[in-house]
Amino acid sequence: MIIEVVRETDKFKDLKDTWNNLLFKSRSPSIFLTWEWLYYWWKYFKNDTTRLYILLARDENSGQIVGIAPLCIQKNKRFGFKKIKFLGTEKVASDFLNFIINPDYESEIVTAILHYLYCQSATWDLIEISDLEENSSLKRLIHENNAAGRRIVEISAQLCPYILLPQNYSRLYESFNSDLQNILRRRLKKFQKNYEVSFSTHTDHSEIMNKIDELFLLHDSRSNMKKRASGFDSSFKGQDIQAFHREVASVFLSNGWLRLYSLNCNRKAVASLYAFKYIDRMSYYQSGFDDSYQNFSPGSILMEHCLQDAIKEGLKEFHYLRGNEEYKLKWTKDAKKTKTILIINRTLNGNIFDAYLRVKTVVKNSFKNA
Numbered sequence: 001m002i003i004e005v006v007r008e009t010d011k012f013k014d015l016k017d018t019w020n021n022l023l024f025k026s027r028s029p030s031i032f033l034t035w036e037w038l039y040y041w042w043k044y045f046k047n048d049t050t051r052l053y054i055l056l057a058r059d060e061n062s063g064q065i066v067g068i069a070p071l072c073i074q075k076n077k078r079f080g081f082k083k084i085k086f087l088g089t090e091k092v093a094s095d096f097l098n099f100i101i102n103p104d105y106e107s108e109i110v111t112a113i114l115h116y117l118y119c120q121s122a123t124w125d126l127i128e129i130s131d132l133e134e135n136s137s138l139k140r141l142i143h144e145n146n147a148a149g150r151r152i153v154e155i156s157a158q159l160c161p162y163i164l165l166p167q168n169y170s171r172l173y174e175s176f177n178s179d180l181q182n183i184l185r186r187r188l189k190k191f192q193k194n195y196e197v198s199f200s201t202h203t204d205h206s207e208i209m210n211k212i213d214e215l216f217l218l219h220d221s222r223s224n225m226k227k228r229a230s231g232f233d234s235s236f237k238g239q240d241i242q243a244f245h246r247e248v249a250s251v252f253l254s255n256g257w258l259r260l261y262s263l264n265c266n267r268k269a270v271a272s273l274y275a276f277k278y279i280d281r282m283s284y285y286q287s288g289f290d291d292s293y294q295n296f297s298p299g300s301i302l303m304e305h306c307l308q309d310a311i312k313e314g315l316k317e318f319h320y321l322r323g324n325e326e327y328k329l330k331w332t333k334d335a336k337k338t339k340t341i342l343i344i345n346r347t348l349n350g351n352i353f354d355a356y357l358r359v360k361t362v363v364k365n366s367f368k369n370a
Helices: 009-014 016-025 035-045 103-119 137-144 169-175 178-194 205-230 239-255 291-296 298-312 348-369
Strands: 002-006 050-052 054-058 065-069 071-075 082-086 126-133 151-164 197-201 258-265 268-278 281-289 317-319 335-344
Touching: 002 103, 009 035, 016 035, 016 065, 035 239, 054 071, 054 103, 065 103, 103 137, 126 137, 126 151, 137 151, 137 335, 169 298, 178 197, 178 291, 178 298, 197 298, 205 239, 205 258, 205 268, 205 281, 239 258, 239 268, 258 298, 268 298, 281 291, 281 298, 291 298, 335 348
Parallel strands: 082 126, 281 317
Antiparallel strands: 002 054, 050 071, 054 065, 071 082, 126 335, 151 317, 151 335, 197 258, 258 268, 268 281
16 A cells, blocks of 8 residues: 655645545545535635645555545644644534545555554654544554554544434424424414415525525524523634635535525525535534524424425435534434544653643543542
8 A cells, every 4th residue: 555645735636536436435425524625624724834634545556546534734833733633623513524445445544544644753743533433443443553652542522413314204203202393383384374484495506605695694693692692603703714615505506415495484584504415414514593583493494394305305314413402402312423533642742742631631530520
């Protein structure tokens, strides 16, 4: 197995087709591992402290790329601390990250990538493998390949609620508790009694930028309401974040991956829901609604419409992604968990970080036991 390093944005750009073809065949086909999501993340969020460090594993005989580690390396200017991490891990929510591997050679490829990283140990203090699905084989292979005594720390990261979708919506509806059923049944009827209510799925390129900006406004309206109650802040705060999502929405629409819905009241959008469809899974990303219509539960009404649409498309899973917020858990009790794995190098900075982590754990446990 031959390992190559991609450090230039132009070379990253050229990997698009190879990257997505390999991802489609892999055991971890997440929308957040697509070339589009990670390339545009790099375009909008790179800075002078971070550089690309994408590792390609090539088969020695065929020369084909059979593995990709979508990494970058970040250096703290003040302390010189160098951390290797996944692309896509700041500013936006990227769940279920992983190496992108041909499943026929998984162990061999991961071993080769880790061996390369360990041979370059003078260039890093910490490898942070974040947002990894708890049962991923990468976790096992990291432990199996730790022959040099580096400390490996596992941290529970996030709870990610999801629904295994049945073949028809009525079966899903029957699984909801009585409170949610009442909300869905009564609030929609009440809404329709008072207003002209309709749903829209936005698939026209000429309107998509306006509809994304509409999402931002409605999300801010909901965020402002939650911020007053609990300090919650907008997921779309910042011009760079909004520019990223505008471009991603346009590209995803061209690829057939975007699902952007509106709930309309008297032909005016009062709720918006932003989701992605990839292979057999729909991933809810964010939503928003006009809080002056809160008594009609517009967010729940639009979420139900989105679930109905996912089932009509024949999808198998609906994911709410990270966070155990109440509005997610009312739809499902099932959840996947993610882990963050820290590989701590025996450098000066690595040892300082290790000591800090140990002290932090002791302090946390002492408060827990107090």
